[in-house]
Amino acid sequence: MVLRQKLLCLLRLHPGRHLQSFSVCTQGHVSCIISRFLSGSPTAPPRPIRSENIPLQESLSIMGVDLEMARQKQPAVLRNVLTNEHGLAKFLSSKGASREVIASIISRFPRAITRSCDHLEERWNLWYNVFQDNAEIVKILDRSPESFFRSNNNENLRKNILFLTGLGITHRDLPKLLMKAPRVFSNSLNLNRAMVDLLQNVSMSLGGTDHEAFARAIIFRNVYILIRSTKRVSANLEFLLTALKLTNSEALNLLQGKGADILDLSHGGLKRNFENLHEKLMSLGCSKLEIKSLMLNGSQLLFISPKTLNEKLDCLVQGGIDIKRILEKPKVLDYSTATLKQRLDDLNSLEYDFETHGIAILDKSKKRFEEKLERLQTLGP
DNA sequence: AGTACCGGGTTCTGCCATAAGG
């Protein structure tokens, strides 16, 4: 392989250096040397070759990159002739990323090695302006390399940040948004704008007064909204409005409040959960009105899968709880079936009267529940 | 002292399809 020969030739020109030393050398010399060599060489191929770049592979291998994984994810990157893996490694290392983290980042998102040092510097600074904390950024990159590296459009990133702050998302809230949903940074400005437009239009059609504040409230309560498709969000909105027959003000309140994250559910999932909940409650003798009020107050219920939800309801009903008590205190459905079952057993053994006292006792932290249980045991029911 | 109300924390990436660009 021609490239291999070139590399070996280079190594001969630098007799003090051998491959082993590169694994600890994060100076980017190898690719810089190769790049310089290739660009200055009259024999450099005019266009990228089709086969994999062997020296690149060796160099990645030495850095601890999982080549098999990289090949599977982005095979084209391994055919690249001009790459910046050492520049990248040096850069990330200077920001506090360990060798393992760097290798893992490249393994999972190989295209990272095609970003230039200038690009990296600029992009990092844009992120840094938001977080003011290199370690935090490293953590996000380790969690989701793709979020940082998928786009090389720094201008778009700059515009996104301006757009979000212009929306009234404060400098205090922006880090939270981007820490949790870093992909928002890499969305095109138009995509983010489209979602905000959608939300503002919803506010408008529901007769809201401050459309910008409405959009902001939803984004703040549901930081993932901007990485959803407008298709999904509008389908869910439409479904909720018609399925629950919400009035305008009910809808505005629900969406800006507890219901903001319902919009996240996959459309099929929302329908499935809703329909199951509806059917189950009807079979337990609830009226449509009761069901609606339940969903407005305890909208988290729509996140629970049919299987889990039915188990919980069955568990409560079999434990002697009247469905009306559950409607009064839907928050008990937040707790796992196992916890509910345990608590019901504990309370039933003390002959606790749920009809008189309600079921609020089930909705307590472990510590508070145990304290309460102890009191009941000493005082008697 | 005990309870009700309420909001917060956790973490949501990694893969695929397609458009865009060269």
Next chain:
DNA sequence: CCTTATGGCAGAACCCGGTACT
């Protein structure tokens, strides 16, 4: 044709405790 950039999707609860009120 190739690679890269971008959009979009699936998956699916549980628990804690501050604070105001009684």
